[in-house]
Amino acid sequence: MFDRRRFLAVSIAASSFAASGQALAQTAPAATASSGDAALTAVMDKIVRQMLMTSPETLTSLGLDKGPAAVMKSRLDDRSLAKIEADKIEFNGLMAELNAIDRSTLSSASKIHYDSVKFFGDTAQEGQAFPYGGGLFPSPYTVSQLSGAYRSLPDFLDSQHTIETAEDAEAYLSRLSAMGTAFDQETERMLADFAAGAVPPDFVIDKTTVQMDAMLNADPAGMTLVTSVARRAADKGLEGDWAGRALAIVNETVLPALKRQRDTLAAQRPNATHDAGVWRLEGGDRYYGYGLKFFTTTDMTGEEVHQMGLEQVAELSARADVLLRAQGLTEGTVGQRIASIANLPGQVYSNTDEAKEQLIADLNVQMDACMARMPEYFGRLPKSACDIRRVPKDIEAGAPGGYYQGPALDGSRPGAYYINLRDTAEWPKFTLPTLTYHEAVPGHHFQIALQQENPDAPILMKVLGFSAYTEGWGLYSEQLADEIGMYANDPWGQIGAIQSLMFRAARLVVDSGLHYKRWSREQGIRYMVETLGDQESAVTTEVERYAVWPGQASSYKVGHSEWVRLREQAKATLGDRFDIKGFHDVGLAAGGVPLKVLEGVINDWVAAQA
Structure with a gap:
């Protein structure tokens, strides 16, 4: 099952983007465009629009929750099983469009983009074969000591949800109210994981419930969820009982939902083993591969x-x-x-x-x-x-x-x-x-x-x-x-x-x-x-x-x-012509790519220098 936020942020945590009017996709420079480039640009544009623009949290992370998209700033992502299944179907359709492109018709720059997105898509689709986890990011447990809305949303609201106006503060409170639903949706997914045999190891359950208990047992008035909106609204001179309203939401909605999730996870403790590896799960050896x-x-x-x-x-x-x-x-x-x-x-x-x-x-x-x-x-x-x-x-x-x-x-x-x-x-x-x-x-x-x-x-x-x-x-x-x-x-x-x-x-x-x-x-x-x-x-x-x-x-x-191997190979080939600045610049200009793609980029650079 497909988790769109992980797709766009699997290795880059919480970046942001400029004003909402900027183009969502950019074609390759005209001088290097080939006949297939327009088709690839169209697919990549669809990926951005369909898998990003419908995710409120990603829009905020990328700074796109402005202008016409401002309504999304008061929402959280839909974390339900039904939504994840729909995302999987949508993602597979986009990958089918990508696979229909003839790679030989692409410019050199577009081949880098094509190969990178195709590798990601092919690998993500392998994950769909497993009945547990998100089906994309290889983690068989929806909620753990490292994953789940209980971990991500407090920091997201504090560090990424900007507050400049009263409307921004109201949007914060709306998102705070939606946290209960987010927790319950992930609890539903946890139960699906459990039904598929993916109960976390006992030590994972212990660490996770300890972290949840720390939140549940804390003074709600001192929680970041409450103090963040109050502090930042005060900094902007926004009048209102932001702390009191946030505290009421936390007490009435957030903490009860977290308690339900905590209890659901803790109830599996007697069924948990101490085995740490995924080999114990159905298809576990393949899952590790x-x-x-x-x-x-x-x-x-x-x-x-x-x-x-x-x-x-x-x-x-x-x-x-x-x-x-x-x-x-x-x-x-x-x-x-x-x-x-x-x-x-x-x-x-x-x-x-x-x-x-x-x-x-x-x-x-x-x-x-x-x-x-x-x-x-x-x-x-x-x-x-x-x-x-x-x-x-x-x-x-x-x-x-x-x-x-x-x-x-x-x-x-x-x-x-x-x-x-x-x-x-x-x-x-x-x-x-x-x-x-x-x-x-x-x-x-x-x-x-x-x-x-x-x-x-x-x-x-x-x-x-x-x-x-x-x-x-x-x-x-x-x-x-x-x-x-x-x-x-x-x-x-x-x-x-x-x-x-x-x-x-x-x-x-x-x-x-x-x-x-x-x-x-x-x-x-x-x-x-x-x-x-x-x-x-x-x-x-x-x-x-x-x-x-x-x-x-x-x-x-x-x-x-691999980075070291490619550098040493380039130095051996180029000798005195090797330029460390050039190696670094071309390697980083490729963007985040699979290692095989990086090898091709460096080899092309070496050939050009030679």
């Missing part, structure tokens, strides 16, 4: 992923051993020695709000220092700025350690990199620069902002993304920061960079371990703690994440390995 294909954009098997992970962990551990010995750390395993760095004086910030503010200030210094070097390595630089923010306290218990949110396409809202500060012990100082290079500069912020700012890209290609490309670039950016000397006077930070790569290599091992090798949750946690020396609390969150998103954790290192 679908997840790997969707996220890595390759045909790698679980066995190939596992072996790649073991080999890369061994190679990176050897490199880390050399660096550790240079700092006098010679006793214990590599993981134990890396863990011991956190115990050095001054490595861990105090676990106080004041210290966490200082941590974010220090990250800004690191980001600015790296940004100053970027003109040496990129011909195009993002116009959008990047903010560094703390993950909202409401969701930090189950949220990832860090993630990126894209800027507005018109530059009206900066990009943002979020760091989870539930416990500062999870982020000793030697690990922080690498996170900044991955999430912000030159990582996700560069890749996503430049994709959105590309004047030649159709709107669909500004927002479509693939995890292997995006996360692979994030890891490549970590390596690039090391190569250009960002750790020249920071040996601990350099060890942190190697640990980060080891962490992603270990993900290959554990992701395939859970879903292919049939490892237990505890086996995965033990492997990562022993290999990496990370805090068990952080590792536990990671392993539990892999359990609900099969294949996603493998996309990082697979993508990184």
Whole structure:
């Protein structure tokens, strides 16, 4: 079943778009247009209009809830089973139109667009064969510690629903009232998952209900759902009892629906197993293969992923051993020695709000220092700025350690990199620069902002993304920061960079371990703690994440390995003619594409340079 919001935001979280009058699709430049380009443009335009323009939440995320579409600003997406089934039929019709286009009639730029959308469509349609989950994004559980309206809507309303006028505030309250329906619709879908045998593991149910209980047991008057509209309306001088009205809706509609969802999930706890992998589900082995294909954009098997992970962990551990010995750390395993760095004086910030503010200030210094070097390595630089923010306290218990949110396409809202500060012990100082290079500069912020700012890209290609490309670039950016000397006077930070790569290599091992090798949750946690020396609390969150998103954790290192392979191959072919700026610019100008498409883009560039 098709979830349109995931289609347009699977790798790019919450970008936004300019004023509602801007064209929704852009044709290729006339000089490069071929006979089939108009047909492709028409299909891509339909995808944008039919799969985006009918989604109120996506319209808001893209800044299109203005003008004639302003009525959509007071609505939430229809999350019902019936709507998802209708979306699937619509999506399949669009893919049939795409498949009817003769690829040989397309220009070179349009072939990139065609191949990317076709790969996505073909893979998404594979997911329709399974009777559980959304049928698109490979997660067999509608609601988990990482997914569901209870997690996404509070932040969506706070950070993406803009409030400039009284009408905007009224629209906020209308959406708040609709949250009860959204929860109930997802509860209906949960029950369908359960009927198909997709009951989450017991630890997923436990973590999810703990997060829900935190919301249910909180003082409603202090919830972000209530305070956000009141604070922002006051900032704009909008008179009215916004807090009181929001509080009444939360008490009368939102919390009762959340309680129903929580109780429905908790009722399955006696039926849940402790097995973490999807192998236990009907068609589970095939489902993991679908997840790997969707996220890595390759045909790698679980066995190939596992072996790649073991080999890369061994190679990176050897490199880390050399660096550790240079700092006098010679006793214990590599993981134990890396863990011991956190115990050095001054490595861990105090676990106080004041210290966490200082941590974010220090990250800004690191980001600015790296940004100053970027003109040496990129011909195009993002116009959008990047903010560094703390993950909202409401969701930090189950949220990832860090993630990126894209800027507005018109530059009206900066990009943002979020760091989870539930416990500062999870982020000793030697690990922080690498996170900044991955999430912000030159990582996700560069890749996503430049994709959105590309004047030649159709709107669909500004927002479509693939995890292997995006996360692979994030890891490549970590390596690039090391190569250009960002750790020249920071040996601990350099060890942190190697640990980060080891962490992603270990993900290959554990992701395939859970879903292919049939490892237990505890086996995965033990492997990562022993290999990496990370805090068990952080590792536990990671392993539990892999359990609900099969294949996603493998996309990082697979993508990184391909970015590096393509660069080294280009350097070997071009020799002195290799231009690092050109490599970066052409790779990022492609937009978020499958790895095979990226290979073709780079190979064409190399041929042109040669």
